[in-house]
Amino acid sequence: MGSAQNPPVIEPGYTYASVTDKISSIVLRRGTPRGWYFGFAIAFALLMLLTYAVLWLFAIGVGVWGVNVPVGWGFDIVNFVWWIGIGHAGTLISAILLLLRQRWRTSINRFAEAMTLFAVACAGMFPLLHMGRAWLAYWLLPYPNTMGLWPQFRSPLVWDVFAVSTYATVSLLFWFVGLIPDLATLRDRAKKRAAKVIYGFLAMGWRGSAVHWHRYEMASLLLAGLATPLVISVHTVVSFDFAVSVIPGWHTTIFPPYFVAGAIYSGFAMVMTLAIPIRKFYGLEDFITMRHLENMAKVMLATGLIVAYGYMMETFGAFYSGNGYEKFMILNRWGGPYALFYWVLIACNIVIPQFMWFKKVRTNVAVLFAISLVVNIGMWLERFIIVVTSLHRDFLPSSWGMYTPTKYDWATYVGTIGLFLTLLFLFIRFLPIISISEMRGLVPSTPEEKKR
Amino acid sequence: MQKTDSQETMTTDDNSKERIDLDALRARAKDAGPQRMWRSLEELADTEEHRAFLHNEFPNDPEKDPAGTPRREVLKWMAASAALAGLSGCTKMPEQKIVPYVRAPEEIIPGKPLFYATTFVQGGVGTGVLVESHMGRPTKIEGNPLHPGSLGATDIFAQASILDLYDPDRSQVVIHEGRISSYAAFLSAIADLRTNLAPTKGKGLRILTETITSPTLGWQIQELLKEFPEARWHQWEPCSRDNVREGTKRAFGRYMNPVYQFDKADVILSLDADFLYSSPGAVRYARDFASRRNADGTGAKMNRLYVVEQGSTTTGAMADHRLAIRASDVPDFAAALADALDVQLPGLGSGKGKTPAGVPANWIEALARDLRAHRGSCAVIAGEQQLEAVHTLAQALNVALGAAGNTVIYTDPIEASPTIGYTSIVHLNDDMDDGKVQALFILGGNPVYAAPDDLNFTRNLLKVNFRAHLGPYEDETAELCHWHVPATHYLESWGDARAYDGTISLIQPLIAPLYDGKTAHEIIAVLEGHADKTGYDLVREHWKLQKFDKGFDAFWETSLHDGVVSGSALSSVLVKIDSSLTKEESHFVLDHFPGFPFGPKADTLEVVFRPDPTIYDGQFANNGWLQETPKPITKLTWDNTAQVSPATAEKLGVANGNVVQIVIRKGGGARGIEAPVWIVPGQADNSITLHLGYGRTRAGRLGTGVGFNASTLQLGAEPWIAVESIIPVDLKVTKTGKTYPLAATQHHSMIDANGHKEELESVNAFQRELVQVGTLEEFRRNPKFAQEKTETPPKELSLYPGYEYKGYSWGMAIDLNKCNGCNACVVACQAENNIPIVGKEEVMRGREMHWLRVDTYFRGDLDAPETYFEPVPCMHCENAPCEGVCPVAATVHSPEGLNEMIYNRCVGTRYCSNNCPYKVRRFNFKLYSDFVTQSLVPLRNPNVSVRSRGVMEKCTYCVQRIQSAKIEAEKQDREVRDGEVVTACEAVCPAQAITFGNINDKQSRVSKWKASPRDYTLLPELNTRPRTSYLARLRNPNPDMPKSEKG
């Protein structure tokens, strides 16, 4: 419940009907806005770029990328970790905040979850693409085979397979279950038969009976309970990919917490990056209010500080441990060939976000948008620093090398953004971006509520 | 590898190619004037395909032109889609056929290799080899333990020579005036020629060969000259031993062949001689030298090596005292040293007061004292590219110091007819110019490409009416000859050759000529009118003339089997200084360099020419293995450079990869080239090294258009050193502002440390105790100095009980005190394990595939550093970081301690490589192995999988050799004996710096090595417990040497 001093989570004067109209109309109104087509066209073009890059990758091999020995992982894993991180906010918002009874989450959880799914979809591609022989990826699954072999369960990559796939499944279920009542609404309000059938099919015969609602609540609660630990586990496991190795800059115990914090950090940044334009474009300021943005800003501030602490401890550890390799690694980050990226990262992730201490900043939509973008970039750079600078100068100086991304690296990266946006645009067009049923729950019904 | 499938785009070896109109060309050359610089006929002719080359060095690099997706890409598509179709796991094996013999040959057992002895010849000098043959296909070269020049080892050239046999670019047909012809046509042409020559007693018939040591060929040519007394035989090759021969003649009054016995030498002085790497007998010299670098055990007496040199060579890196001075200063140094040892040669001025600049005070005195102190057990050797005056002095010193007859023996020349190549080709050249040459037979060699430019050999060659060329490639020379006959590879030929010490060994074919090639023997026979005689007949015919106590057949059988003619080594001859030589008899010292010794001069720049360390004089330009072998010290591949010292680079204001223009003016003519700079620590200041062999225009798809042709600048009069103090030349070096990409396999980043220039990589390497070095005294004082610097965590610290290795447990030890960084192991490994080449672009991306690399580090000021080599194969860690992280268990540990890599299980996540602290793993980022070129298929070792795209690979300790040895032992119900498993790198090592075996057997050689106090491992603190360990390097400095020396 929003307490007195907090601004409301929904502007006054709304009825059940008006809420429903406003949201469902985005999907059901006749004709699609030009802006949508424009955005979709760009996104789709990028998606085609991805297709080209991937086909070429399969034709020639991972050699089309800039990876080499010593830098065996480049953009592929950088992007993987980045996307997975982004994929965190959704489930966190919907699951954890649901359990914490944070009602302000209502209006943003739907597309935050959608975003999660799309981000995980993008992330999921990279472990496949980065393989020298992607068509044998199924060897990572434990199944009875004619070779009499199993995967190697000591390898974090195998853990990844389970962690990511579980996370993807649960998030999908959670998102879909949440959609069911709204799908039913759309089914009932749709004019065209085709729409009726499709929405009806997806609504799975929802009639909104008391039983349905009861089951619905139960399911959401259970899934929320299931998803919450996953939010933590996924990125922990991802961080093991590095923490388990011996490479200075990877081999550190601080990674799990610092990765999870970073993930939430970037996740919220991305929600912000998406929420702000959408609410503007579809005039949803009444539903996604300043209070939402401000709360998200606060979460970012908090997680950002955790991340900063992570960087600090990493540096401290390197010097305190007296381990020459660790020390060299840090000095190489500060002054080596990739130093510039490191300092940009510090600026993006630590310095700039501090402005969010000021309420003025937290309530200035434009500035928030800018900051959220900066943080997205910063978090990408963080992964680049971790993956590339740690590898390019490790133990034996004779095998030191440099990593320069090729145009195919870039195409793949930009391409996945295309995939992400394409899915997002389709989602905006065909599904309610805000949970109608839950928003209805926020409409003040009792007189004293009305007074506010 | 991109290049092996480029037939579509490259058509140089396509005979239909339009020939260059030479008259037009000459015309253009004229109006271009002397200022215009040109690298090749084609560039001058400026033909379409030449432009194509310049602009597109890697025609099929997908990075460059995705549009031009050639056949190979299509195959990859098919491969990928087929594999995807295989997703279901139920791919059906294609139907295969079994094709047995009709009549089986006795000796061949299917699946078992056979070994035959034959002889690899380079620069005329033979090295005995044993060739592994699978079902009649030669696949691998090993050294012949019975041959004095090999003792079981070989150099990189012998190792890589097998690739030339299967080179798809070899010339395959007889060419007549640019069109495919037939050998029959050639024969009839010769028949006509003979009838024309008969009346004139062969007037105008000339034969040009490279250095010939083959007794048979020598005899044949003499026979021919008996028939045609007016004919002449010329011998010339770009990297000859003229100066050695001339030097001995100057000293002893006749041609001699100095043979060094470094195993007997306590003190060795090298005057600009890279005798451990690039001289006939280098393989043997490396072995003998290394045998005296052993300080373990009591009574072991370590030798001491002084090197005075211009460039940074592997020999210099082994030196206990190294002095870097200009090549043009070495003669003065020699004279000064001779002076210090009171060795006087009439005709050679005294070196008094002419000590060259850059030689620290008392350096020469201390050296002289040391040499005196070791009278009879010291040796002085001069470099083949040094003025013969230096050789004369070196021999005189050997005599004076009592080395002659002890550490140096002198034999009669090994050449069938010792000749000074330079005079020989000059005579030929002049006669061609005067139109005295009717018919010229060029049997081997490529003078059109390699002849010093100022001879105008090409121009004069075109004045000869009948030009025939015998060679393995349709090269620059072949292009300008009326007739080109494909030469056989030595693995297809019959013949014989002499070793560095004169030992004769026979050449026998392993396989019938793939392309109906011919040998020089057969061509000479044709000239004699015996077209019917085969190489086999001719060699036997010659040897039948000799006397044998056990009869010819016995001799023939044993000689073929052993690979050497026993007791054929030339016997030592007693020498005495004989300076009665007249001006006329000697052609160099007296008339060319009146001013010798030249005396100290300002720091004028000199240009020094050297054979390339990996492609030699250009004959290996199309050999991918050698092109991609990182050159010692610089670690460069696929290019030659203008090498300068850090100081000189500063002076010229250039950095690595900057292109400079080098112009040499002599008399009227000016010649120039543009070359990328490479900074070489330890090189002499004010000296530029250019390597020959590059800038080929018709080498083949790999060698053509790679690098620049340094011989463009060479001066016939003095081919090796161009500096005004020796011959009147005007040398100009200017920055062009251009840069050129170079592919080095090891990064060198210069930093300022401890007040002078150092290399970031090396500084860290020594901080990390990767290379352990001590002096002999330090070692005597504290033998365990290497182990004490690092600490290995005790086994008990681990939570898990360590695995207990019963039975065999394989390990390797590498003695840094012996390794001279010659790369033989690298190439041997490549040949044994079907390792592909990747091409320059991929090397630049850091994707070279060598399983074994030779790391190079510099210690101290880069102006005069100590250089260290460290071969790094897979460490086969007992706690291997790579194993834990592989998601599909494609790399696992064997009960015998091998870290196994299973290609067919690998899915290519590259996690293992990331997690390997030694970065010894190599990944097939693209389809590097050539599955398309048919001629390369028989080359492959059938016992090693050919890796396809997307899989990791690495050193396996030659597991295929381990397995076959184990199986043989098991069948005989016994243990594998020590020395039964010999890895490719161990077998080939000339210095015997690598040993491999069972470390559970305390008597094995490897156990004994690992028991040495010098034994240490890399990064022990990581507790990876490597099975490959190193023996620390020891230096044996002369205590009373001045400290401030350069090097």
Place this chain on the structure above:
Amino acid sequence: MRRLEFMGQVFHRSTNTIARVSIYGAVFLIAALGWAVYELSASPYVTDVNVAKDQPVPFSHKHHAGELGLDCRYCHTSVETSPSAGMPPTQTCMTCHSQIWVKSPMLEPVRSSYRDDKSIQWVRVNAVPDFVYFNHSIHVNKGVGCTTCHGPVADMPLTWRANTLQMSWCLDCHRNPEKYVRPRSEVFNPHYAEPANQLEIGLELVKKYKIQSLTNCSTCHR
């Protein structure tokens, strides 16, 4: 309001059942698919097991090895010394068939091969992938009989593959050799029948022949 929503009924009630069934059904469907794939990959279609191959000459091991009792090594000469067992050259066939069945049209390919020095192209029956390095000599020397892998050759009129030669099959023996080894004297006996007490005999032989259970990868993959 609520009632209204129920009017535009799109789906019939029955669809609810279909929905339920399909949800549960999916689980089994996927399981079934996996099983099918596995079956297929082990089926003769893929493995060629028990599929007799047509040969240029219908050579019968049944007749030669079984009835005439020719020793395996008479034709497969290098089986004890080399990785490859060796395919007999035409010469070997002609040792007998230059005397007997000289007119038989069936043997014409053999005679013509010998006449014009052209090899007979046999169709391969037993093959392992290129990345597998199988060595006959060590197996026969350690008491692995021909028929252990190649099946009842003496009863094969036309030769077929008796075992899948898939990795799991190899491992079965490599993990517990005692299940299959036989006395060296019996290795080339095509009629050898596994004794009732194979396991105890096996264990003795394993000791006697020093047979190790080699399951590390480089035993076969290099």
